[in-house]
Amino acid sequence: MLSISLRRIVQAIPTLCFIATATFLLLRLAPGGPFDQEKALAPEVKAQVEAFYGLDQPLWQQYLHYLGNLLQGELGPSYKYAGWQVERIIGQSFPVSLELGCWAFLVALAIGLPIGIAAALKNGRILDQLLMPTSALGICLPPFVLGPVLLLIFSSACGWLNPLGWHSASDRILPALTMGTFYAAFIARLMRASLLEVLQQNYITSARAKGLNPARVIGLHAVRNALHPVLAYLGPTLAGLITGSFVIESIFFVPGLGQFFVQAAFNRDYTLVMGTVLFYAVLILCFNLLVDLIQIWLNPRSRDA
Amino acid sequence: MRFHLREFVTALLWLTCTSCSEFETNVERGARTQTLYYGLGTEPATIDPHLATGLTEFNVMLALFEGLVNIDAKTGTIVPGVATSWQQSKNGLRYTFHLNPAARWSNGDPVRAEDFCFAYQRILSPQLGAPYAYMLYPIRGAKAFHTGKTNQFHTVGVQAINAQTLEIELEQATPYFLSLLTHNTWWPVHPQTILAHGRSTDRLAPWTQPENFVGNGPFRLQAWRLKHRLSVDKNPYYHGRDSVKLNGIHFLPIEQNAEERAFRADYLHLTSSVPIHRIDWYRKHLPDHMRTEPALGVYYYVFNTAKPPLDDPRVRRALAYAIDREALTQHILKAGQVPAYHFTPPNTGAYSIAAQFQYDPERARRLLAEAGYPQGQGFPEFELTYNTSEAHRTLAVAIQQMWHKELGIQIRLYNQEWKAYLATRQAKDFELLRAAWFGDYNDPYTFLSLAESDNGNNPSNWSDPRYDQWMDLAAKTLDPAERLSYFQRAESYLMEEMPFMPLYFYVTNRLIHPSLEGWYPHILDYHPYQSLSIKQL
Numbered sequence: 001m002l003s004i005s006l007r008r009i010v011q012a013i014p015t016l017c018f019i020a021t022a023t024f025l026l027l028r029l030a031p032g033g034p035f036d037q038e039k040a041l042a043p044e045v046k047a048q049v050e051a052f053y054g055l056d057q058p059l060w061q062q063y064l065h066y067l068g069n070l071l072q073g074e075l076g077p078s079y080k081y082a083g084w085q086v087e088r089i090i091g092q093s094f095p096v097s098l099e100l101g102c103w104a105f106l107v108a109l110a111i112g113l114p115i116g117i118a119a120a121l122k123n124g125r126i127l128d129q130l131l132m133p134t135s136a137l138g139i140c141l142p143p144f145v146l147g148p149v150l151l152l153i154f155s156s157a158c159g160w161l162n163p164l165g166w167h168s169a170s171d172r173i174l175p176a177l178t179m180g181t182f183y184a185a186f187i188a189r190l191m192r193a194s195l196l197e198v199l200q201q202n203y204i205t206s207a208r209a210k211g212l213n214p215a216r217v218i219g220l221h222a223v224r225n226a227l228h229p230v231l232a233y234l235g236p237t238l239a240g241l242i243t244g245s246f247v248i249e250s251i252f253f254v255p256g257l258g259q260f261f262v263q264a265a266f267n268r269d270y271t272l273v274m275g276t277v278l279f280y281a282v283l284i285l286c287f288n289l290l291v292d293l294i295q296i297w298l299n300p301r302s303r304d305a
Numbered sequence: 306m307r308f309h310l311r312e313f314v315t316a317l318l319w320l321t322c323t324s325c326s327e328f329e330t331n332v333e334r335g336a337r338t339q340t341l342y343y344g345l346g347t348e349p350a351t352i353d354p355h356l357a358t359g360l361t362e363f364n365v366m367l368a369l370f371e372g373l374v375n376i377d378a379k380t381g382t383i384v385p386g387v388a389t390s391w392q393q394s395k396n397g398l399r400y401t402f403h404l405n406p407a408a409r410w411s412n413g414d415p416v417r418a419e420d421f422c423f424a425y426q427r428i429l430s431p432q433l434g435a436p437y438a439y440m441l442y443p444i445r446g447a448k449a450f451h452t453g454k455t456n457q458f459h460t461v462g463v464q465a466i467n468a469q470t471l472e473i474e475l476e477q478a479t480p481y482f483l484s485l486l487t488h489n490t491w492w493p494v495h496p497q498t499i500l501a502h503g504r505s506t507d508r509l510a511p512w513t514q515p516e517n518f519v520g521n522g523p524f525r526l527q528a529w530r531l532k533h534r535l536s537v538d539k540n541p542y543y544h545g546r547d548s549v550k551l552n553g554i555h556f557l558p559i560e561q562n563a564e565e566r567a568f569r570a571d572y573l574h575l576t577s578s579v580p581i582h583r584i585d586w587y588r589k590h591l592p593d594h595m596r597t598e599p600a601l602g603v604y605y606y607v608f609n610t611a612k613p614p615l616d617d618p619r620v621r622r623a624l625a626y627a628i629d630r631e632a633l634t635q636h637i638l639k640a641g642q643v644p645a646y647h648f649t650p651p652n653t654g655a656y657s658i659a660a661q662f663q664y665d666p667e668r669a670r671r672l673l674a675e676a677g678y679p680q681g682q683g684f685p686e687f688e689l690t691y692n693t694s695e696a697h698r699t700l701a702v703a704i705q706q707m708w709h710k711e712l713g714i715q716i717r718l719y720n721q722e723w724k725a726y727l728a729t730r731q732a733k734d735f736e737l738l739r740a741a742w743f744g745d746y747n748d749p750y751t752f753l754s755l756a757e758s759d760n761g762n763n764p765s766n767w768s769d770p771r772y773d774q775w776m777d778l779a780a781k782t783l784d785p786a787e788r789l790s791y792f793q794r795a796e797s798y799l800m801e802e803m804p805f806m807p808l809y810f811y812v813t814n815r816l817i818h819p820s821l822e823g824w825y826p827h828i829l830d831y832h833p834y835q836s837l838s839i840k841q842l
Contacts, residue, residue, distance in 0.1 A: 032724025037358060038741070040731065040761050041436050044452055049434035052508055081531065082351040083513045092530055155570065163570040164563050166533065250560045253567070255533035268724050 001293060008292075012285045019281045020070070020274065024063055027270050034079040034268040053079065066274070075278075076271035080264070086275035089260060093244075094279070096166060097256035100179065101242030103172050107180025108187055108237070113230075115184070116191025117223060123196060131188070138185030147178040147251040164253035175252040179245060183237050190233055195226040228295060235291030239284040330571035331555075336820055336841045339552040341834075344567060346577035348532055348558040352513050354489040355428040355435045360743075360830060361577070363489055365556055368537050368834050369520035370492040373402050373421070373471070374483055378825050378836035383483045387416055387493070387521065388471070397478035397783060398445075402471045409542035410495050411518075411525035418465035420493040423505070426458045428490055432506035440490040440745060443479040478783045481654060481748035487831065488746060495519040523549045523835050532558060550823075550838035568594075568816045574839065575821060579814040581696065584640050587816070594816055597641040598826035601650055601744035602811035603752065604642075606689070609736050610804050611766040614676065614685065621803035623672035626665045627711040628704055634809055637703050638696075641814065645807035648796055652828070654748040656789050661800035666711040673712055681713025688717045691739035692726035700808070701739070733764050743811070747829055749792045750779065756799055767804035 035041060035049050050056045054065060069076055075086035112135075119131040154174060155163040165171050198204065199222055207217045244258025257276065264272035331342045349362040354370055357363065375386040388402040408416035425444070428435045429451045442448045445462030449455050462474030475482065485491060496505075498519040503510035511517055518526040523545065524537035538553040539546065559567055564576045565583055579587060579595060587595040608615045615621060630644030643651070646660035670680070678684040689705070691697040701718050708714050716737070721729060729735055742762075744751040754760055757776055758768040772795055779791035799805070817824055823836035 030724070031728040032726075033728075036724055036727040036731065037436070038727070039358065039436070040727075041434075042439065042761055044431065045434050045436060045438065048431050049508075052432070052434060077509045080350050081348075082353055082356050082508055083511050084531070085511075089531060093532065151566070163566050163572065164559065165572070249532070251563060253557070253559050253563050255530060259532055266723060 001296065004293070004296070005289060008285075008289045012282075015285065016278065016281055020067070020278060021063070023274055023277045024066065024270075027268070027273055028059060030268065032268055034270060036268070053077075066271075070278075075275035078264075078269055078272045080267045080269040080272065086271050089272065090257060090275060090279055093255055093257040093260060096254060097244035097258060098242045100172065100175055100248070100254060100256060101238065101244070103176035104179035104183070104241045105234075105238050107176050108183035108241075110184075111181065112184035112187025113191055115188040116230075117195060117218075119188065119192040120195035120199065120226075121218070123192075128192075132192070135185040135188040138181050138188075141181075142247075143178050143182060143245065144247045144251065146181060147174070147248065150174050150178060151251070164251070166252075166254050171252075175248050175254055178251075179241060179248050183241070186233065186237075187230060190230050191226065194229045195222060198222050198226040201225075224298065228299065231291055231295055231298075235287045236284065239280070239287040243280050243283065332571035332574060332818055332820060335574055336839045339550060339839055341551055341554045341575065341821070341837060341839065342573045343554055343556050344564040344573045344576040345535075345556050345558045346561055346564060349535065349556075352518075352526070352529075352535075354492045354494065355424070355433060355438075356508065357489055358436050361558075364577075364830075364832075365535060365537075366489050366492070367522070367831070368524040368554055369518075369522040369526060370489065371408075371522045371543075372488075372492045373404075373486045375833055375835075376484075376487050376827065376829075376831045378823060378827075378833050381825075381827055383487075386486075397480075398475045400473045400475070400482065401466075402473070404469045404471065405544050406469055407544040408521065409544065410521050411540045411542055412495070412498075413542050414495065414497070414519075415468070416493060416521050417468040418471035419468065420496060421471050422463050422465050423496040424493045425461070425463050425491075427494065427499070427505045429458075429461065430506045433508065435490070437488075437490045437745070440485060440488055443475050443477075443482060443485065445474045445476045447476075477781055480783075480785060480788065481746055481750070484654075484746050484748065487829075493521060495521070524551075524554060527553070545835060549835050551834060554834065565816065568818070571818075573816075574818040575824075576816040579640075579816055581638075581640055584814060593819060596813075596815055596817050596824075596826070598813045598830075599643070599650065599652075599828055600811040600813045600830065601653060601747065601828045602741060603645055603648060603650060603807050604739075604741050604809050604811060605645070605648070605805045605807045607735075607738040607740050607765050608804055608806065609733060609738070609764070609766055611733075612687075612736050614678070615687065615736060617676050618802050619672045619676040620678075621806065622662070622801075623669040623676065623712065624708065625803055625806045626662055626669035626672070628707055628806075628808070629664050630808060631664065633700060633703060637699055638809065641812045642809040643812070645809050647800055648805060648807050649749045649752045649792075650744070650810045650828075653744065653752065655785075656749040656792060658793050658796050661797060669712060673714075678714075684712075684714045686715045686717060687736040688719050689737045689739070690719045690721060690726065690729055690735045692723050693720045697739055730764050733766060735764075738764065740805075741811070744829070749789075749796075750776075753779075753792055753795055753799070756795075756804060763804075765804040767802065769798070769802065772798055772802075 035046055054062055078084045078086055078089060115131050115135060119128045122128045151163055151174060154161045161174055162171055204217060204222055207221055244256035246258045246262040248254060249256045249259045260272060261276045264276065335342055345361050347361050349365050351357050351362060352366055352369060354366050357366060371386045373386050373388040374383050377384045387404055387408045389405045391400055391402045393400055404416060404418060410416060425441060427433060428438050429441055429447055431451055431453050438451050446460045450458060450461050464472045466472055498517060499505055499512050502512045502517060515526050515529050523540055523543045525540040527538045528536045535556040539549060561578055562580055565580050567573045568576050608621050610616050634642045634644050646662055647658050651657050689701055691701055698720060705716050705718060708716060730738060742752060742755060754776060755762055756772060758773050775791045775795040779788050782788040782791065813830060820839050820842050822838050822840055824832055
């Protein structure tokens with residue numbers, strides 16, 4: 001496990017360098033700059049501002065300067081939010097995205113796994129025929145449709161929940177449900193397909209023939225082995241969930257990182273884009289590693305793969 | 306230990322019920338605690354008055370800072386702020402302000418004339434790169450200092466005679482000078498706070514963070530979490546604290562559609578706007594909750610007068626006269642906008658001009674024929690560029706259809722993302738461009754100066770020495786009536802040449818809870834928080 005982890009960490013370095021370089025270049029290629037505005041700055045003022053941020057230097061110098069700061073753990077100042085360092089913005093907003101993402105992840109698992117297992121066990125029957133189209137609906141309904149519908153029912157009509165905000169515990173319910181439902185649908189379908197395949201295996205038939213408790217056969221043997229493809233999906237899913245969602249955060253007024261990620265690109269806030277992209281890249285690499293380690297733990301034979 | 310499902314479900318339901326839906330809404334809490342919940346629509350980029358450029362930032366900073374003068378909420382007239390009184394010299398070039406000895410910063414330090422000098426030096430220092438430093442150019446020597454012609458600030462016409470007396474000398478008579486002082490660029494900053502966190506021109510200095518911030522306004526910064534809330538509470542050192550009825554304000558950067566939903570749920574007292582598709586509903590069902598007020602802004606299209614056939618003023622006038630602005634504002638925009646037949650919004654600084662043209666398709670066709678394109682024959686297709694927005698697109702499509710129907714010409718529509726649009730505008734790489742302009746102060750000069758030859762915000766390639774001369778005469782004239790007459794001549798000529806084609810004047814629509822008192826319309830959207838209070842309904 002340790003050697004695998006170390007190997008993956010070493011492999012991550014060139015990946016992160018490539019991501020940093022590609023993002024840096026793509027940002028500079030996009031038309032417009034961070035200090036372009038409707039009431040245009042006077043040329044001498046713009047020159048001063050660009051000189052202050054080092055944007056008047058050749059691109060390669062700007063790149064090396066940024067890398068140098070990065071190696072010291074500095075992501076730089078936001079160009080849009082004067083007086084705010086990128087680290088502080090991420091530090092303030094990421095915990096919210098993390099919490100929301102975790103709740104959404106739990107919702108996705110809590111809904112998706114039982115549906116997938118039930119559909120597989122009742123393959124071809126009415127329950128299966130009801131559950132799978134429902135999960136398809138979950139995939140087709142985008143968050144910006146589902147969110148307002150849930151708000152209409154639970155906030156406007158019933159008055160049970162607040163329409164937006166991130167204050168009380170109940171404020172987590174609707175955003176988590178909106179975010180998690182989409183992924184629950186995928187998990188359900190993956191789980192069903194994988195479990196159906198596993199249930200056909202000889203060792204399952206043997207276990208049943210030996211008279212093992214059916215619940216034990218399903219829970220301990222079948223589901224455990226059917227989880228592999230689901231796990232492979234869960235790693236990037238969790239990374240995607242905890243990085244925040246611009247749509248969810250806008251609809252429900254959640255102060256997460258997703259809004260910064262999207263709006264920074266529109267604002268040409270170079271440092272904030274770079275900081276969030278690298279932060280996400282590290283997260284995804286970490287989660288992929290975590291998933292691989294869990295898979296090895298579940299099935300040591302997959303170590304060699 | 307066995308898992309007791311029934312008990313678990315019961316506990317979960319209890320937890321949900323007890324935390325569901327606040328028993329007290331923000332509106333109710335606001336009335337009880339005199340706390341205003343204000344929807345900003347977007348996150349303020351900064352609360353540094355020397356770096357801020359937008360209305361969102363201004364609405365927050367108005368709570369945290371105070372300038373030499375204020376605007377009376379009800380009458381809109383200039384009233385004392387930090388300065389209790391002032392004198393103007395006979396030639397109009399020197400102003401002497403007497404500061405209130407009770408004026409304090411939020412840390413208890415007295416507000417001194419030297420603080421204003423420090424602030425003006427800071428904003429005019431080229432190293433700061435303040436985007437609105439030009440607002441201080443009426444001060445003698447300010448432009449030379451800001452553009453680097455001199456680095457001697459003592460040549461700038463600002464002097465602290467003593468701690469309570471500030472003298473400002475102007476380059477030339479500026480009739481609207483006092484209203485300029487209400488703009489955030491003229492507000493003081495606390496020198497010790499700024500210098501404690503870096504050089505005065507360090508844009509990255511964290512002096513605006515809640516733990517560092519010091520201001521002299523009726524409120525002080527309590528907390529600021531991006532995309533969540535910026536909270537202020539009453540400044541105990543503010544000289545007029547006894548007249549401030551609110552105890553605090555929570556500024557919430559909620560996006561427009563969510564903001565309207567929040568208002569309906571009594572989450573907000575006040576919003577920054579109303580979604581267009583909800584305006585009719587509020588007019589019909591809750592008319593006393595929505596306010597429509599004139600705004601000092603114009604929506605217009607810019608012609609690139611270097612590109613044929615748009616280099617011909619007859620073509621430009623033909624295009625302008627063929628648009629039915631009444632139909633646009635009543636049936637497409639529907640938010641109370643005013644059709645524009647001149648460039649400066651009505652009643653800008655007591656200046657108004659009669660309509661310079663009207664909807665006249667027949668005259669438009671004659672003009673086009675005179676220009677060599679009878680019934681639009683041979684008229685080349687050109688492109689209208691606008692920044693991506695459903696509202697801009699809808700208007701553009703309507704105008705495209707009007708031109709096709711009335712003049713027989715075709716145009717292409719091209720939308721660009723905001724920064725790309727700005728780059729296009731900067732490079733003058735367009736034929737016709739959607740634009741908007743909001744006045745920085747209540748005087749026609751802020752609009753009409755846009756068409757001057759040396760104005761960096763004029764991308765039309767249009768330049769005329771006669772226009773520049775009228776504007777120059779208006780700037781130098783002391784007599785108000787004569788000054789306005791120069792503006793009228795300039796604007797008439799501008800509409801004759803038509804490098805800018807005005808379409809409508811903006812209005813501000815916002816939702817205001819009936820419990821909020823003391824909110825009065827103002828063309829610059831200036832609403833001092835000192836006059837606001839919340840009543841129990």
